[in-house]
Amino acid sequence: MLIMKMYNFPILLIFLLISSIKSDSVCTESTLVTELIQDIKDNGKLDCLRRPLNPPSDKIESEDDKKLRLEGAWDTDCAFEADYDWLKSLKETYGLKTGLVDVNGKPVENDFDDQADMCEIVRAVIAGGLLEGAKLDELSPSVVDGIDCPGEGELGQSEICAVSGGAASQRYAWYIFLNGISITATNKPKWELSPDSQKLLDARKDTSS
Numbered sequence: 001m002l003i004m005k006m007y008n009f010p011i012l013l014i015f016l017l018i019s020s021i022k023s024d025s026v027c028t029e030s031t032l033v034t035e036l037i038q039d040i041k042d043n044g045k046l047d048c049l050r051r052p053l054n055p056p057s058d059k060i061e062s063e064d065d066k067k068l069r070l071e072g073a074w075d076t077d078c079a080f081e082a083d084y085d086w087l088k089s090l091k092e093t094y095g096l097k098t099g100l101v102d103v104n105g106k107p108v109e110n111d112f113d114d115q116a117d118m119c120e121i122v123r124a125v126i127a128g129g130l131l132e133g134a135k136l137d138e139l140s141p142s143v144v145d146g147i148d149c150p151g152e153g154e155l156g157q158s159e160i161c162a163v164s165g166g167a168a169s170q171r172y173a174w175y176i177f178l179n180g181i182s183i184t185a186t187n188k189p190k191w192e193l194s195p196d197s198q199k200l201l202d203a204r205k206d207t208s209s
Contacts, residue, residue, distance in 0.1 A: 025168040027078040029149040029159035032118055035078050037141040039119065042072030044139050045103050046126075048112070048119035050074050074116040080164065082117050083171035089178040090121060096128040105136040117176065118161060122147065150177050 039046050047053060052073040055061045061069070087110075091099055100108050100120055105127050111120050126134045126143065134143045151159035166173035 025077045025080070025164035025166070025173075026158070026160060027076075027080065027118055027162040029147070029151070029161055031076050032078045032122075032149070032161050033144045033147065035074055035076060035116070036119065036122060036144050036147075038068075038071040039074070040139050040141050040143065042068045046119055046123045046136070046139065047072065047103050048074065048115035048123065050079050050114060050116060074119060077164075077168050078118045078161070079116040080118070080162070080168050080174050081113060081171050082162075082174035082176060084174075086117065086121075086176050086178060087111065089176075090124065093178050094125065094128065094130060096124055096130075098124070098128050100124050101127040101136070103136075117174075121176070121178075 036046070039048065042053070050073060052070050055066070055069065087100060090096060098107050100111055101124055102108050102112075103123075111117060123136065125131055126136055126139075131143060131146045134146070149159045149161040160177065162174055162176040164170065164173040164175070
């Protein structure tokens with residue numbers, strides 16, 4: 001569960017916004033988790049590519065391996081490429097000194113145009129040590145257990161990682177939740193709930209029970 005600090009905007013309104021958000025394209029936590037698991041199952045790495053890797057040239061690919069390779073490509077609303085500087089927010093919010101990394105964990109200056117931004121963010125979080133026990137060279141599908149996006153599934157809300165006011169292909173329209181109300185990795189970053197917001201949240205829980 002997210003614990004947030006939102007003194008300038010009542011948390012009740014934030015929850016209502018998330019539960020009733022209208023958008024042409026939405027990257028939800030469930031979709032993100034599915035994409036990450038499929039990517040990792042392919043070859044144990046986060047390639048983050050929108051197009052499948054080429055088939056192996058040194059052996060005959062089995063039907064099962066082919067299926068995993070094709071499923072490993074990012075092809076949902078979470079496969080978007082945003083055109084604003086989300087890297088600055090990522091570094092400031094999560095304290096990531098390493099910033100972005102490539103598939104092998106080597107630091108890079110900029111994100112890759114052919115790789116899904118959401119996947120690159122998760123890869124950077126893993127490289128920065130925020131997902132406890134996760135290493136880029138020893139990935140397993142269980143790495144997704146530490147990822148949480150804004151929203152309360154227990155209250156029937158969608159847990160949303162990023163939204164767009166347009167089509168998924170429109171880079172300018174995407175916004176990733178990396179500030180204030182944000183994606184967390186193993187409960188990091190931690191946010192405190194203001195007393196007034198806690199009262200509003202408790203009141204909403206009472207009326208919904």
